[in-house]
Amino acid sequence: ITYFYLTTRAQTPAIFVDSMWTSPDGGSTWQRPVDVEFAVPGMAQDALGRGQAIWHSSVQLTNGNLVTAAHTLFAGESKLRVIALGSSDKGRSWGYLATVAYDPNINTEGFTEPIVCQTAQGSLICFMRTEGGYPMYQSFSNDGGKTWTQPSQAGVNGVAPDMRLLSNGVLACSYGRPGVNIMFSLDGTGNGWTNYTSIFSGNSTSYTSFAEVAPGRLLFIFDAINFQDAAGAKPANCIRGVYIDVARTGQ
Secondary structure (H helix, E strand, O other): OOOEEEEEEOOOOOEEEEEEEOOOOOOOOOOEEEEEEEEEOOEOOOOOOOEEOOOOOOEEEOOOOOOEEEEEEEEOOOOOEEEEEEEEOOOOEEEEEEEEEOOOOOOEEOEEEEEEEEEEOEEEEEEEEEOOEEEEEEEEEOOOOOOOOOOOOEEEEEEEEEEEEOOOOOOOEEEEOOEEEEEEEOOOOOOOEEEEEEEEEEEEEOOOEEEEEEEOEEEEEEEEEEOOOOOOOOOOEEEEEEEEEOOOOOO
């Protein structure tokens, strides 16, 4: 399943609507979008009637429920927060679970662009941006997204993180600005990050995504601005993809 980025206001102040597309065959074909409701009491809407921003993917728990994360603005507040949302009907409706991160005194616009992922221990980790060039934060949940630890700095600056637990138990996280990068938590817990690797240092929005397309092999996607792929070629904006092979060594 996938969602449109920003929700819109429905019939009541607490209900916002988004569009959901579903694919029965792994993305080869897509069915027409249907309306999906997000119930979040206390939500604010912008001048265009939009609400929370649904960001990246969902996690399916062992009971079949889905958990995802969004950034949003609550009524009467000036700083964005990250919230966790849950669905028990395969993504057709969502309800507010908890606030993952909020600080009314933060120097940036707030917490944004969250990615939620399952760790090797079975808990949830949420990785978040605060602003370009500012530290990213992470928080953990051991109860399916109902409560979260106090957010802590993850030790790296950046925007738009994406995260996957790989088949070999390594937790991988991409991020950008400056450049386009990936890092790894070797024990899969997210409690410590290492092997920081630069993938592209040219001009880019530094927004990334990746998937494990075979055991230990990642397809890593990013954009390049005014990229010149050969001598004499006309610079152009493009989407680029590279394969990254992830293997444990020295064991």
